[in-house]
Amino acid sequence: MLLITFNAFSQEYKINLEQFRTKSKIFHGSIDGKYDITIYLKLSSFSNDHQGVYSVKGWYYYNQYKKNIPIVGIYDFSDGLTLYSLKNKTLEDQIVTFNVSGENVWTKIDYIKSITDFEEKLTIYNEAADTKWFSKTKELKLKVFDFQDNPIVKDFAFLKLDNKTTIDLAGFSIAYDHLEIVNSTKTKLETKVLLKYKIGGNPNIQGMCGAATDSGYIILSFDAQNNLNYKDELILNDCRGSIYSEKLASAEKSKLRFKTTSSSGDKNIVKQIIVDTKSISFIKEK
Numbered sequence: 001m002l003l004i005t006f007n008a009f010s011q012e013y014k015i016n017l018e019q020f021r022t023k024s025k026i027f028h029g030s031i032d033g034k035y036d037i038t039i040y041l042k043l044s045s046f047s048n049d050h051q052g053v054y055s056v057k058g059w060y061y062y063n064q065y066k067k068n069i070p071i072v073g074i075y076d077f078s079d080g081l082t083l084y085s086l087k088n089k090t091l092e093d094q095i096v097t098f099n100v101s102g103e104n105v106w107t108k109i110d111y112i113k114s115i116t117d118f119e120e121k122l123t124i125y126n127e128a129a130d131t132k133w134f135s136k137t138k139e140l141k142l143k144v145f146d147f148q149d150n151p152i153v154k155d156f157a158f159l160k161l162d163n164k165t166t167i168d169l170a171g172f173s174i175a176y177d178h179l180e181i182v183n184s185t186k187t188k189l190e191t192k193v194l195l196k197y198k199i200g201g202n203p204n205i206q207g208m209c210g211a212a213t214d215s216g217y218i219i220l221s222f223d224a225q226n227n228l229n230y231k232d233e234l235i236l237n238d239c240r241g242s243i244y245s246e247k248l249a250s251a252e253k254s255k256l257r258f259k260t261t262s263s264s265g266d267k268n269i270v271k272q273i274i275v276d277t278k279s280i281s282f283i284k285e286k
């Protein structure tokens with residue numbers, strides 16, 4: 001688990017931004033409604049083509065016996081988990097490194113899902129009807145009680161406004177690879193926080209904008225009870241949204257000037273905007 005803490009200081013208070021990523025998870029379930037099982041999985045490696053596809057290693061056991069059965073497999077954001085218990089160690093290594101037949105991640109996923117040389121196979125998919133356990137001769141229903149989308153690898157960001165209030169930024173639709181506090185201010189009636197963010201332009205790395213970086217600023221305003229007053233976002237770069245920015249010279253260090261261009265068809269909409277880091281506001285220039 002990776003923990004990163006950014007600090008914004010003043011004499012009266014301290015605001016922290018804490019980010020971390022989970023890389024493992026334990027699941028509980030049952031096979032055929034009769035055999036309770038526990039599954040442990042951890043991240044092995046991401047595919048080179050898509051950040052929503054990665055390999056996993058781990059084990060599962062029948063709760064009655066608690067004897068670990070090693071498993072490997074892949075997580076595919078569009079379907080879920082495909083897991084195998086294998087005797088072939090070479091094949092295990094090929095799966096976790098994506099070193100299998102296929103021109104791209106999608107054909108490699110198809111190859112891995114079609115493997116037949118297994119002792120056991122578990123498909124834990126987004127569709128419950130497709131969640132099953134297989135042996136060489138049987139197919140049984142599999143139920144996993146705590147499976148959710150993107151179950152193994154998940155990023156979290158929490159804003160700690162004071163000693164009592166911690167806010168999950170996902171609740172405000174803020175989920176970015178990189179966040180940092182630029183500045184914060186506090187009065188008796190309002191707390192304001194200015195965040196800067198960056199994120200990859202497309203999780204499909206080989207797709208359009210896969211090599212791009214989207215970026216911008218977010219203002220969060222909270223009332224005296226730390227309830228959200230408003231959220232304001234300035235998008236500086238959004239490759240798939242055809243928004244690009246250029247940083248301009250500024251006479252004041254606390255005022256960051258940008259020219260943004262938004263393309264829509266044959267039209268370009270150009271704006272000049274100031275990010276006032278001192279007052280924590282976005283100001284449109286005339």
